[in-house]
Amino acid sequence: MxxxxxxxxxxxxxxxxxxxxxxxxxxxxxxxxxxxxxxxxxxxxxxxxNRHAANMRRSESMTLGLIVTDIRNPYFAGLTMSIEEAAHDAGYTLFVGYSRDDVERQYLQLETMVQQQVDGIFLLPATGSELNPICGIVDRSSVPVLQLARYFSDELDYVGPDNIAAGTQLARHVASLGASSAVLIGGPDQSSARTERIKGLEAGFAGRAVTFDVSRSATTTNNAAGGSEGIARVLDQGDWPDCIIAYSDAVALGIYAELRRRNLEPGRDVSVASFDDISLAELLLPPLTSVSTYPEIIGKKASEMLLSRIRDPSPQPQRSLIEPALKVRASTAQWRPRS
Structure with missing residues (x-):
């Protein structure tokens, strides 16, 4: 037959x-x-x-790996969902791991995914990631690795927001309010995203009468607890800035809570602005001014790039920056300078 x-x-x-x-x-x-x-x-x-036979013919497993730092961050959750949807549409199964921002844990997860013969890996790098250990895995296995949202090397593909542009947009908005002082709160100290957002903020404040302080703002966590602890340190030293800039909306949640514990109202007593524009940002009271960095677009673009890399393993690294957009809301719009 x-x-x-x-x-x-x-x-x-x-x-x-x-x-x-x-x-x-x-x-x-x-x-x-x-x-x-x-x-x-x-x-x-x-x-x-016969799926097994088809995969053997293609020398592909039709699986992809994704390693992110912490799924509890709504931004990373949105990024993960976007990648999973794109992978599903392309016929791939996605394996997900969480490094918890620990480079050793991340290394073990990379090794495990390579052993499981995934066709490619999305990596939101843990703070302190280094190229040599990861390149050792890549060179041995020929599995392409694409960096997401943060990067640590120009030798690997990267898709993420234009953080410098995001910082510049936000700083110009804060300066236009008549603010004379601003402080950045939160974000892992060695993160490329934090470094670039600071560059953008400094560029946006340049030539304007705004004192911008980043010296006391770094934390090891990108969450509400980090925001609460960070702004508490600033306020305990007697500072009361005109604007508090959160490294992310997750950090801003903790800033809101700590201000209210001290009977200070966000948007009235002090303006608050942030990055990422997660869905919760516009639901806060007052709604939070935030720069949208579009995790869904990043996830879709990253999926396209990694699948293209699997089909065409050319040596030239690719880099794609997603344009941000400032969303002005009441947390800054209703604030007025102190007399």
Whole structure:
């Protein structure tokens, strides 16, 4: 009996072979009516799909790895969901690990994913990541690694927000309010994202009468606890800045809470601004001014780049920066300078 092939199925369904292949892999890009036609042709012809054999022919596992620092951060959660959706649409299964910003844990997760023969790895680098250990894994396995949101090397692909532009936009807005002082709170000290946001803020404040302080702001955590602890240190030293700039919206949540513990109202007694623009930002009271850095767009672009890298392992690293957008809300808009 002649074995039924995918070509037979595609001819019977009146679609291309690539369309039939996408239906088999569960791609959401194919209309349901077309998928139903392909499945019906498979049933009528008695076609049986051997996924293992197909993967062996392609020398692909149809799996991808993703390592992020902490899924409890809503920004990273949005990034993860975006990547998972793109991977699913392309017929891949996504393995997810959390480094908790620990380089040793991250290294072990990279090793494990390579041993599981993933076709590519998305990496939101832990603070203090170094190229040599990771390159050792990449060189041994030829598994491409793409950096997300943060980077530590120009020798690996990278997709993330234009943090310098984001900082510049936010600083210019704060200066336009008539603020004379601003302090940055939170963010891991060695993070490329924090370093670039500081560069942007300094550029935006340049030539304006705003004293900008970053010397007491770094924390090891990018969460509400870090925001609360960071602003408490500043206020305990007797400072009361016109504007508190949070490294991220997750940090801003802690800043809001600490200000209210001290009977200070965000947006009235002191203006508060932030980065990332997670969905919760506009639901806070007052709604939080934040620079949107679009995790969904970053996730989609990163997926496109990594899948392209898997098909074409050229040596030239690629870099893509996503343009940010300032979202002005009441946490700065309703603030007025102190007389």
């Amino acid at each position: 002649t074995k039924v092939t995918l070509n037979d199925v595609s001819r019977a369904a009146g679609v291309s072979r690539s369309t039939a292949s996408l239906v088999l892999r569960g791609s959401a890009r194919i209309p349901e009516s077309t998928s139903e036609r392909v499945r019906l042709a498979m049933a009528e012809l008695g076609y049986v799909y």
